[in-house]
Amino acid sequence: MSSATSSAVPPAPSRAPGPASAFGWWLADSWTMTRRELARWARRPVGVAIGLAFPVMMLVMFALFLGGSMTVAGGGDYGEFLVPGMFVLTMAFGLEGTMTAITQDLQKGVVDRFRSMPMAPTALLVGRSVADMLESVVGLAVMVGAGLLIGWRWHGSLAAALGGVGLLLLLRFAMLWCGIWLGMIVGRPGLVMAVQILVWPVAFTSSAFASPESMPGWLGALAEWNPMSATATAVRELFGNPGAAGTSWPAENALLLAVLWPAVLLAVAFPLAAARFRGLGG
Amino acid sequence: MTEHVPAVRTEGLRRTYGDKRALDGLDMTVPRGTVHGVLGPNGSGKTTLVRTLATLLRVERGRAEVAGIDVGARPREVRKRIGLLGQHAAVDEELSGRQNLEMFGRLHRLGRPRAAARADALLERFGLEETGHKAVGSYSGGMRRRLDLAASLIVDPEVLFLDEPTTGLDPRGRTEVWNAVRSLVGGGTTVLLTTQYLEEADQLADRISVLDGGRVIAEGTADTLKAMVGGDRVDVVLRDRAGLPGAAAVLAEVAVAGTVEADEDARRVSAPVADRMAALTHVVRALHDRGIEAEDLTVRRPTLDEVFMHLTGGPADRVDRAGGAPHADRSGHDGKVSA
Numbered sequence A: 001m002s003s004a005t006s007s008a009v010p011p012a013p014s015r016a017p018g019p020a021s022a023f024g025w026w027l028a029d030s031w032t033m034t035r036r037e038l039a040r041w042a043r044r045p046v047g048v049a050i051g052l053a054f055p056v057m058m059l060v061m062f063a064l065f066l067g068g069s070m071t072v073a074g075g076g077d078y079g080e081f082l083v084p085g086m087f088v089l090t091m092a093f094g095l096e097g098t099m100t101a102i103t104q105d106l107q108k109g110v111v112d113r114f115r116s117m118p119m120a121p122t123a124l125l126v127g128r129s130v131a132d133m134l135e136s137v138v139g140l141a142v143m144v145g146a147g148l149l150i151g152w153r154w155h156g157s158l159a160a161a162l163g164g165v166g167l168l169l170l171l172r173f174a175m176l177w178c179g180i181w182l183g184m185i186v187g188r189p190g191l192v193m194a195v196q197i198l199v200w201p202v203a204f205t206s207s208a209f210a211s212p213e214s215m216p217g218w219l220g221a222l223a224e225w226n227p228m229s230a231t232a233t234a235v236r237e238l239f240g241n242p243g244a245a246g247t248s249w250p251a252e253n254a255l256l257l258a259v260l261w262p263a264v265l266l267a268v269a270f271p272l273a274a275a276r277f278r279g280l281g282g
Numbered sequence B: 001m002t003e004h005v006p007a008v009r010t011e012g013l014r015r016t017y018g019d020k021r022a023l024d025g026l027d028m029t030v031p032r033g034t035v036h037g038v039l040g041p042n043g044s045g046k047t048t049l050v051r052t053l054a055t056l057l058r059v060e061r062g063r064a065e066v067a068g069i070d071v072g073a074r075p076r077e078v079r080k081r082i083g084l085l086g087q088h089a090a091v092d093e094e095l096s097g098r099q100n101l102e103m104f105g106r107l108h109r110l111g112r113p114r115a116a117a118r119a120d121a122l123l124e125r126f127g128l129e130e131t132g133h134k135a136v137g138s139y140s141g142g143m144r145r146r147l148d149l150a151a152s153l154i155v156d157p158e159v160l161f162l163d164e165p166t167t168g169l170d171p172r173g174r175t176e177v178w179n180a181v182r183s184l185v186g187g188g189t190t191v192l193l194t195t196q197y198l199e200e201a202d203q204l205a206d207r208i209s210v211l212d213g214g215r216v217i218a219e220g221t222a223d224t225l226k227a228m229v230g231g232d233r234v235d236v237v238l239r240d241r242a243g244l245p246g247a248a249a250v251l252a253e254v255a256v257a258g259t260v261e262a263d264e265d266a267r268r269v270s271a272p273v274a275d276r277m278a279a280l281t282h283v284v285r286a287l288h289d290r291g292i293e294a295e296d297l298t299v300r301r302p303t304l305d306e307v308f309m310h311l312t313g314g315p316a317d318r319v320d321r322a323g324g325a326p327h328a329d330r331s332g333h334d335g336k337v338s339a
Helices: A022-043 A044-067 A077-105 A110-115 A125-149 A159-186 A189-204 A216-225 A227-239 A254-278 B046-053 B075-079 B097-108 B112-125 B141-152 B171-183 B199-204 B222-228 B241-254 B276-290 B306-312
Strands: B009-016 B020-030 B035-038 B061-066 B084-086 B161-165 B190-195 B207-212 B213-219 B233-238 B262-265 B266-270 B295-299
Touching: A022 A044, A022 A110, A022 A125, A044 A125, A044 B306, A077 A110, A077 A125, A077 A159, A110 A125, A110 B046, A125 A159, A159 A189, A159 A227, A159 A254, A216 A227, A227 A254, A227 B020, B009 B046, B020 B061, B020 B213, B020 B241, B035 B046, B035 B161, B035 B199, B035 B262, B046 B061, B046 B161, B046 B190, B061 B075, B084 B141, B097 B112, B097 B141, B112 B141, B141 B171, B161 B276, B171 B190, B171 B199, B190 B199, B199 B306, B207 B222, B207 B241, B222 B306, B233 B241, B233 B276, B241 B266, B241 B276, B276 B295
Parallel strands: B035 B190, B035 B207, B084 B161, B161 B190
Antiparallel strands: B009 B020, B009 B061, B207 B213, B233 B266, B233 B295, B262 B266
16 A cells, blocks of 8 residues: 555545525536436447447338338328337337436445435436436437438428427436336346336337237227327327328327326326335335 | 534334344444444344444434434434445446546535545545546456545545445455555544454454344453453464363363363364463463373463354354345355454
């Protein structure tokens, strides 16, 4: 050991004046935790790039390999139908990423340090959600770019298109908190794999890839009510892409459901996740 | 915290995991400004105690105070006053040492410039300035522990909890951590240190509480604890195992309360004695008369190992049968309480 060790620890600086309110501290702590995630990404750019490329690969596979033999119920180009569906898929599958990150975090000793510090208790979760949302914005931008490259276009106003993007991010935000909550329930990274498999049948039981009208009756009804279908149908409507037309109640009220579903999911998952985090060590 | 308020005080602290009692009515008082060792085998409740005091586990029953503050009622106030070095490095492995310390500084509300300055000072103090920019994942065990210790000292904690701070470290890493802990003492910080290394408690702690089955079964300085086993001891190591019964009989003549311990594998008999010189003289003469050849003959103070044996009725490294905290058994028991 160097001689430095035998010297005393220098006295600690005093605390900064900083925000006066608890809310101000909550914001500051949450931002610190967000920066932690961003710094981690900066240290593994390849992993981040792969994460962004995966949905693009899926889009290309579905559009170019399967697209030719697919028809859209009600008419229209399958590529135009598929791209918004793939946006929804990308947002919904964000659940896994968040879940994995939360379970890995909770396994780490560093959470013990956070929990033994006088920081805002939910800052770790909020930081995670903000960082994941930033990643999703980038991910969605990449997907929009890829969509444009394979010939997808929006046909309505820019405002409507931005509204579509907003609905997509809203779905992501809801799935994110579901991911945080589920991640804290399963606790172990190993169990995340089960979820990674389960999201596929859920995704296919939606209007992301095919219209529910083309599915067997009961499955079609299930697909109609899938939150992913609500967002998919709503954004198709806003982008002016085919597949938005439908005669069922969920299809006709897709815009409403695309707001309502994520709101309900958030209203359930957010308080449960926060309570679960506070209850760690109970 | 005023002088007379203890750094740590627990009263009838209880905690169960299923039907196992991790803490079973634990009473402990640690005066401020001291290093207090908590010594016990795996599953004796050490880690549960530290995690409860550090607000990581809820106080189920009983009462715990840190710096005079009720841990169950005001955990936030406790968190402002403590530092924690757990069994597993509580730093972000993917970030650099500096990024870690700056992050903890900001969370301790130092503000960005002061957090950065503090990170620099601590990296230098713990000999990590060269590696401060590297990801913690690439650090050696000793370096990681030092960073962990630095992270526990972002603000001067009134009470510093060290939960088995050297478990899993090589001797060099252990010395590094011991030196760092020693240098903290005198700064007014109270240190509560759990360990299963008897030597560690002996080296660092002013007072020691011995835990078994979630309760304090003995408390005092290392010397008082050693005295509990009966002052000095005579050890006789024989050349030949056959002489063991004879040697045991000889020792029984001088042993306090007639207690003689024999270890066949080590060819050793050992007994507590009252008058060391008289006992030694007697043993030498009696062994010679019986024609028993001793390879080694010593008079010594008892080790904490023997204190442990005496108090718990088993060796310190046995795995405890009840009250195992889920976190307490991760470290295994490689190399501890080496004979």
